Amino acid sequence: MRRGLRTCMPFLCLVGAILLLLPCGAIGAEQPKGPRIVIKELEYDFKEVKEGDLIDHAFQVLNQGDQVLEIREVRPG
Numbered sequence: 001m002r003r004g005l006r007t008c009m010p011f012l013c014l015v016g017a018i019l020l021l022l023p024c025g026a027i028g029a030e031q032p033k034g035p036r037i038v039i040k041e042l043e044y045d046f047k048e049v050k051e052g053d054l055i056d057h058a059f060q061v062l063n064q065g066d067q068v069l070e071i072r073e074v075r076p077g
Contacts, residue, residue, distance in 0.1 A: 036065035 044057045063069035 035069035038062040
């Protein structure tokens with residue numbers, strides 16, 4: 001029994017140290033700087049659309065970052 005504990009102790013100490021140090025990095029970590037795009041609605045269902053009908057929908061795009069957000073290209077999908 002003692003021999004098994006001796007072989008496991010370094011592993012248990014390592015796991016304990018990792019668990020103690022992980023929250024420290026998260027507490028002092030800053031939010032990444034730059035633009036941060038937030039889109040509340042990623043898709044919209046127009047239901048049934050007849051050929052030739054004009055359809056329209058506006059997606060709300062927010063920049064919650066600390067720098068200018070540039071949208072350079074939009075591709076319909």
